[in-house]
Amino acid sequence: MAPFYAQSVTSLGAPLHPLCRETSGIKNNPQVCPYGLYAEQLSGSAFTCPRPTNKRSWLYRILPSVCHKPFEPLKEGHLTHNWDEVEPDPNQLRWKPFEIPKAPQNKLDFVSGLHTLCGAGEPRGRNGIAIHIFVCNTSMLNRCLYNSDGDFLIVPQQGKLLITTEFGKMLVEPNEICVIQQGMRFNVEVFGETRGYILEVYGAHFELPDLGPIGANGLANPRDFLVPVAWYENCQVPGGYTVISKYQGKLFAAQQDFSPFNVVAWHGNYTPYKYHLEKFMVINSVAFDHADPSIFTVLTAKSTRLGVALADFVIFPPRWGVANNTFRPPYYHRNCMSEFMGLIKGHYEAKEEGFQPGGASLHSMMTPHGPDAECFEKASKAKLEPERVAEGTMAFMFESSLSLAITKWGLQTSECLDKNYYKCWEPLKSHFNSKRK
Structure with a gap:
């Protein structure tokens, strides 16, 4: 199914799914939701944050996300926030294109193809960042990921990403970016060899920079950010569905027998979003x-x-x-x-x-x-x-x-790792001439 988008990430109250238009105008958490749905709030900020920075959305689900088995450790990918694995290196560093494994000999999806390249701080203290590389060649099947630690800013470089979220679908291509904010469950479908970059932040959300003397117009305009329209699955998953949590820098997996993308309608200002760099x-x-x-x-x-x-x-x-x-x-x-x-x-x-x-x-x-x-x-x-x-x-x-x-x-x-990077400056010559006027 093709992705659908609302107009702007900055608008409060994104369009509801057509099935649930009549939920507009009712209380956030009614005693009985229309169509027998469950109301669930996803909060991206403290309840008492000032209104401009208060982030939350209400999700109206077929089953609440609490219905799953206990989480167990999952050993996949090369994620870490241990910044003491090797000695510090102040040198200029450059990497050649990160290699994408060949399928079917080595199948990697978005989760198993995650590699942490560098970072600082740590998620428990809610202050820091990590930079990851993802390389994958197959889609995530019957499983999703959510990040308990922070926000993912995803920059695809090769290959399209069809990202299914609890809020709906987004097709993200090279020269576009998307942001999956803390706690949002998502699944990534790919169409061949795929590669890209991720900037993860702990303890803050991405926002538009202040414009100062530039004035009202310039840089990235709010109108160009797109958010999904509600899309849902109502199905039992044979063999179960795996929900993966990135928590304190490690991965954990829990099982449930239904799709996590069972949100029939939503409204709020805490959403995933995408932006075209052009x-x-x-x-x-x-x-x-x-x-x-x-x-x-x-x-x-x-x-x-x-x-x-x-x-x-x-x-x-x-x-x-x-x-x-x-x-x-x-x-x-x-x-x-x-x-x-x-x-x-x-x-x-x-x-x-x-x-x-x-x-x-x-x-x-x-x-x-x-x-x-x-x-x-x-x-x-x-x-x-x-x-x-x-x-x-x-x-x-x-x-x-x-x-x-x-x-x-x-x-x-x-x-x-390009060990000869420093050599690109070696041919620089002195042009100093003290006698030149």
């Missing part, structure tokens, strides 16, 4: 110098410090470069943030060789980084005229105020 309204310099890369922020998860993000999701989309007397690629840089970059498609302007779609790089706090030698020489001699930048390309960055640790899988187990 909808982003790019802001840029039109005179000289660089604006800070924060102008490319799509979503942010705020920390407790004003103006400092727990994590930002930033993109570098196609745009015009017109600045005068300016070195136009990203400048050489040291930063008090951690910068993880991925590439969905095309060639990133600062490193056209080596940084490939499906790969990644990590530049840790205060570790210098910037254009490779070839990019520097080319941009230094280029004729400064209006030019299209990043045409056919979509690079992105997960940026965090936390100092990220690499996992054992990221440094030792994965065969994709």
Whole structure:
């Protein structure tokens, strides 16, 4: 069945399923629900949060989600929040495209194909992030996942994801993103070899950044975020249905004999949602110098410090470069943030060789980084005229105020680590001339 979407993630009271239009206007938790349904609230914030940050939705289900057997540990994937597996590494790091296993010899679905690459903090204290890679070649059959620890921001790089949630279905393709918020059950269907990136945040939800002097319009517009319309299954599952919980960084599985996607209707403001990156309204310099890369922020998860993000999701989309007397690629840089970059498609302007779609790089706090030698020489001699930048390309960055640790899988187990990354800067030459006017 094709996915259906409501118009905006920001609207309170998304459309109900046609079967339950008459539930609109009744109490959230009536003594007897229409059609014999059960009312169940999913809360994404403390009950007493201020109204602008209070997140909750009411789900009207055929059976409540409490009907399952006890959870048992599940050994799948390479998920971890143990940041002491290996010694810290401050070097510039780059990974070649993460390999997708071949089916049918090695079948992996979205859960079994999850690998933690780096992170900081921990979910029990409700403060931190983790960056995961997913590689899979088969769909999740009769099982779903929900994250008790935090929110998943999913960035597919290769292959479509048909995501079934308790709120309905979403088809998410490369150059789109989706956010599955804490506690929401979902299932991922794929159509061949599939790969992508996940930014997980503990203790905060993603939101649109403040625009400040930009004004009312710009960057990602609320109208372009889409949420599902209610869709439900009413069936007994032969052999049972597996509900997987990610809890304190580990996976647990429980059995039940019915589909968890039995929500006939819902309303509220705590939902999964998707966004197409081509909808982003790019802001840029039109005179000289660089604006800070924060102008490319799509979503942010705020920390407790004003103006400092727990994590930002930033993109570098196609745009015009017109600045005068300016070195136009990203400048050489040291930063008090951690910068993880991925590439969905095309060639990133600062490193056209080596940084490939499906790969990644990590530049840790205060570790210098910037254009490779070839990019520097080319941009230094280029004729400064209006030019299209990043045409056919979509690079992105997960940026965090936390100092990220690499996992054992990221440094030792994965065969994709590019051990020659540092060499891309070795050809840089000194052009200093004290006698030049």
